[in-house]
Amino acid sequence: xxxxxEPASKHLAAHHPSRFLISDLCALLETYLDPQHVxxxxxxxxxxxxxxxxxxxxxxxxxxxHPLAVARVLAGMHMDAQTIAxxxxxxxxxxxxxxxxxxxxxxxxxxxxxxxxxSKLTHLEFGSKQEAQAENFRKMMLAFAKDVRVxxxxxxxxxxxxxxxxxxxxxxRKRIARETLDIYAPIAQRLGMHELCMExxxxxxxxxxxxxxxxLQDSVKRTNVxxxxxxxxxxxxxxxRLDDAGIVSRIHGREKNIYSxxxxxxxxxxxxxxxxxxxxxxxxxxxxxxxxRVLGVIHSLYKPVPGKxxxxxxxxxxxxxxSLHTVLFGPKGIPVxxxxxxxEMDQVAQSGIAAHWMYKGGExxxxxxxxxxQEWLKTVSxxxxxxxxxxxxxxxxxxx
Numbered sequence: 268x269x270x271x272x273e274p275a276s277k278h279l280a281a282h283h284p285s286r287f288l289i290s291d292l293c294a295l296l297e298t299y300l301d302p303q304h305v306x307x308x309x310x311x312x313x314x315x316x317x318x319x320x321x322x323x324x325x326x327x328x329x330x331x332x333h334p335l336a337v338a339r340v341l342a343g344m345h346m347d348a349q350t351i352a353x354x355x356x357x358x359x360x361x362x363x364x365x366x367x368x369x370x371x372x373x374x375x376x377x378x379x380x381x382x383x384x385x386s387k388l389t390h391l392e393f394g395s396k397q398e399a400q401a402e403n404f405r406k407m408m409l410a411f412a413k414d415v416r417v418x419x420x421x422x423x424x425x426x427x428x429x430x431x432x433x434x435x436x437x438x439x440r441k442r443i444a445r446e447t448l449d450i451y452a453p454i455a456q457r458l459g460m461h462e463l464c465m466e467x468x469x470x471x472x473x474x475x476x477x478x479x480x481x482x483l484q485d486s487v488k489r490t491n492v493x494x495x496x497x498x499x500x501x502x503x504x505x506x507x508r509l510d511d512a513g514i515v516s517r518i519h520g521r522e523k524n525i526y527s528x529x530x531x532x533x534x535x536x537x538x539x540x541x542x543x544x545x546x547x548x549x550x551x552x553x554x555x556x557x558x559x560r561v562l563g564v565i566h567s568l569y570k571p572v573p574g575k576x577x578x579x580x581x582x583x584x585x586x587x588x589x590s591l592h593t594v595l596f597g598p599k600g601i602p603v604x605x606x607x608x609x610x611e612m613d614q615v616a617q618s619g620i621a622a623h624w625m626y627k628g629g630e631x632x633x634x635x636x637x638x639x640x641q642e643w644l645k646t647v648s649x650x651x652x653x654x655x656x657x658x659x660x661x662x663x664x665x666x667x
Contacts, residue, residue: 286332287339289316295342296351304348307374308338311352314373318363325434333427334358340423340463344621350416353381357420360386377414384417385424418454419621422463425451429470444474459586459619465524472526483525486539491522491546497598498546501569504598505548505605508568514561519549521606544594547604551613555580558607562591565605569595572602580612588616 289312296305315334322330338354352374359365360382371379429447432440448471455464473480502518509516523545531542550561558580575594583589590608597603608616 286328287335289335292335292338292342292351295339296348299345300348307348308351308355311355311374311378315355315359318359318365322362324431326431327434330358330362333431336427336430337420337423340426341420344618346416346419346621349375349377349381350420353378353385353416354420354423356382357385357424361389381414381416381420384414385420388417388421415458415620418458419460422451422455422458422460422467426463426467429467429474432470432474440474444471447471448475455619457586458621459584459588459615460621461588461619462617465527468526469524472529479529480525483528483539487522487525487528487545490539494546494601497601498603501595501597501601501603502548504568505550505565508564509550509561512560512564514552514557514564516557516561517551519551521547521549523547544602544604547606549606549608549613551608551610554609558591558609561607562593565595565607566593569597569603571595575604580608586619588612588619590616 289309292312293305293309296308300308312331312335316331319330319334324330324333334355334357337357338351341350341354356370356374356378359370360367367379367383370382425447428443432443435443447467452464452467452471455467498520502520505518509518523542528539528542528545531537532539550565552558552561572594575592577592580589580591589612590606593605593607595603595605
């Protein structure tokens with residue numbers, strides 16, 4: 268019955284300087300896709316590699332490594348074979364002589380529509396004027412109204428571009444980071460894609476305000492050193508108390524990302540020392556009933572901070588996020604935030620709407636979540652028809 272303590276999980280594929288090869292992608296896909304689906308992705312790679320032959324990125328590396336990296340991000344989310352194939356092919360219409368009909372012939376209509384949708388998003392220009400930005404946002408939302416996988420691929424594409432901004436000149440780098448923070452990160456957040464959103468925000472913040480990033484990062488590191496022993500004590504006590512209650516769980520240590528701290532300090536006019544949830548734990552259990560059992564157990568161990576409990580299970584966020592949040596007076600009175608959720612809630616919390624397309628091994632297995640996602644898209648479409656202007660549409664979608 269022992270609780271398992273783990274570091275915070277990474278649903279997104281980590282970025283490493285070493286090159287990610289097609290053999291690596293296939294090995295990753297083989298962990299959850301059927302052999303024929305892995306073969307179809309390999310076929311897409313051969314097609315894309317031929318189309319991009321001779322092309323290089325600003326970093327100097329062969330261009331094919333970029334679509335492979337995008338596919339890696341999506342494979343880390345366990346996206347379906349069509350999405351992975353489209354990711355590998357996502358730039359062939361835009362950057363090569365390939366036309367949509369060739370993709371349809373080789374890979375089918377669905378993959379061709381995904382690639383074409385991503386290509387059309389590439390043509391959008393996000394200016395600084397509010398109305399122009401809102402109009403382009405409207406176009407983006409409509410571009411994936413038929414299939415949200417288009418924007419999921421685009422978000423993975425933007426993530427890899429942000430990870431590899433070093434080859435881009437300074438002013439363009441700042442423009443891309445600003446656009447990412449204003450447009451792409453909020454879309455990821457509204458789709459519930461927390462991990463991806465968080466990394467987009469972090470990379471953008473680091474690019475736009477490097478000095479502020481360094482100051483906050485140093486503050487977090489110093490606080491971590493000072494509180495490390497107390498947090499370890501809290502973790503040990505949580506494990507022991509849950510074991511005594513016969514509750515099987517996974518406990519992840521978590522650290523609030525730098526941009527989230529910065530945003531909270533700005534919005535609530537707080538000093539760094541007043542941010543309660545810099546460090547904390549995530550407890551993942553089997554089901555909803557156990558979530559509430561865990562809450563009772565940990566509140567009997569450490570007193571809760573008044574006014575800091577939130578029940579997102581009973582009242583989920585609009586992007587489908589569910590968890591119990593509480594802040595405890597931990598060892599020596601240090602504030603410790605704890606999030607409690609089920610395995611299913613954890614999957615949705617990390618991947619958001621992408622979880623609705625996760626490959627489950629059968630055509631009908633994801634029909635329920637797929638229907639849920641389509642309902643969200645239907646709402647967006649209805650807002651588009653009823654909105655009088657692009658700005659009104661943008662503000663309305665923010666509340667969906």
